[in-house]
Amino acid sequence: MDSFLKEFYPKVYLRMLEDKDISNYCKFDSQLLTVFTSSMYISGLITTTLFASTFTKKFGRRLSMLFGRAMYVVGAAVGGGAVNLSMIILARVLLGVGMGFSTQAVPLYLSEMAPSKYRGAFSNGFQFMLVVESLIASFINYGTEKICGGWGWRISFTLAMVPSFWLLTLGALFLPETPNSLIQQGKGHQKVIALLKKIRGIDDVDEELEDIIKAE
Structure with missing residues (x-):
């Protein structure tokens, strides 16, 4: 979103305005922007590899899911209320931690709780819902980009906590x-x-x- 770039990556925003003919690679050639886009996936990978599996084994699938969802909520809140670049990157890192714990614990929980004859369907259903969630997120980003006033990106960030908070309070909490x-x-x-x-x-x-x- 232009308003997001203008607030946190002004150099990238000015580069976009100055020359419309340069490639996207040159427009978005920024180390800090790369940190923002990749920090969630890197933290998710590190969390899954080094922490989530051990935590899930020792403390259980349910607690691991609760912790992952809590990180989603906190990360979305920090991102939605960010006032500087550090907060934005921290939000992405927290979302990555939530993603790491969730992708570790949720499929494991489903496969262990499902009857053997439905185990494959539950696992495939989980993967299918990930694709559906990505599609919904794309529509949300598209819609919030059209909001006037320059705060659409805050709504996009904050809405990430809605399904997580719902699942945290009315889902995994009672499982x-x-x-x-x-x-x-x-x-x-x-x-x-x-x-x-x-x-x-x-x-x-x-x-x-x-x-x-x-x-x-």
Whole structure:
């Protein structure tokens, strides 16, 4: 958005105004702009590789999802209220941390909670929804760019917290932990059996419990 570039990357904005014929590569040739665009993905990669997997294994899938969603909310709030470049980059880093934890914990949670015959459908459904969310985000960016006054980018940033806050308060907050995670955390088998009976709707869960114990 022009208003965003004008506020945080004035040199890039002036370069765009001065010469309409130069390539986009030359227009947006800025190290700071590169930091902004790539910081989320780099922090997400580092988080997933170094922290999220260990955290998810030790503290559970549910807590990892909650933490990831909380980072999304905080990152969106910081970005929406940013007054300088440092805040904008920090917001992207926080969003990357949220992305790292979410992409680590959510597919794992779905696969462990879903009945075996529906496991593939749940996993594919998760990937499909990521594409849908990207499409919705593109429409939001397109719409907010048309807002007069130069604050459309703030709305775009802030709206990122809406689905995260919704899932944080009404979703993951009330979800049970997965049977696999309970085994990893050393919880009693009786607690795991009770959970399996509840989510499977049957009383004979000994075979699945045995498979989970062997897998862990």
